[in-house]
Amino acid sequence: MAVELKFRVAARIARPVHEVFEAVADPAKLSCYFTTGGAQGRLETGATVTWDFHDYPGAFPVYVNEVVPDERIVLEWQATEGESPNVEGGEMAEADYRTTVTMTFKALDDGPTLVEIAEEGWRETPGALQSSYGNCQGWSQMLAALKAWLEYGINLREGMYK
Template structure:
């Protein structure tokens, strides 16, 4: 079995500063992704809490490295409850009004459960960057009404 590592990406019709801020800034990310809030910006070395109205949380997110307008790396719990995964956001200015965002997640274990869990997270990050695009380009919260709360959550 191969240990999963995935990449998803999108081009957003906004300057890199604005796109980077859309992930880094807790008020902005709460407007389109962490539907029950994010406790603070992803300042390097800090641990913040991300909460989702449709998924039980909160989830601690530990910011490991931040390079303004270029990179955000953080760790958060593997969905199997055993260890941490690393998530990387790479921001590339294609020109003054377009930014390519790439997301990678690693840390998956070499077993069938983690392969299945990695597919779910890959889907989630693809949806997250699509929601980021909708929010920044059109002011739309793509997640609003898209998911029902899980039982007990």
């Protein structure tokens, strides 16, 4: 039986939906709490932007497929695979395909915003499974960092990765 590799993480952020959306779409704001090496380019339909992380070698492109302001962002980025026989030391290596990330933003009746992030599109290989676990961890950290930054002005990732 085949298993589709995908996941979804979610968090409630105690801020209005527009403020939460802008904290993701605006590269200056995203760089304050998530992209530890900086983000270049606003998330807009059809754009290719660049994200850089201190814990990942080099900046990489992010392809923006769709943006509906205050509702949804759909992007693609290069898939990685790791822990496979052709990759030494368990390191991740770029694969020849992309995964799709869908972020949704929903204003809740009691004031906060529900942010959901789903990623899918990995091949059904042990290396892709390992990569999906890493990305699930990364997006969970992103939501925690977003919440801490917007609600309390704290950058959780500062000093975490060098």
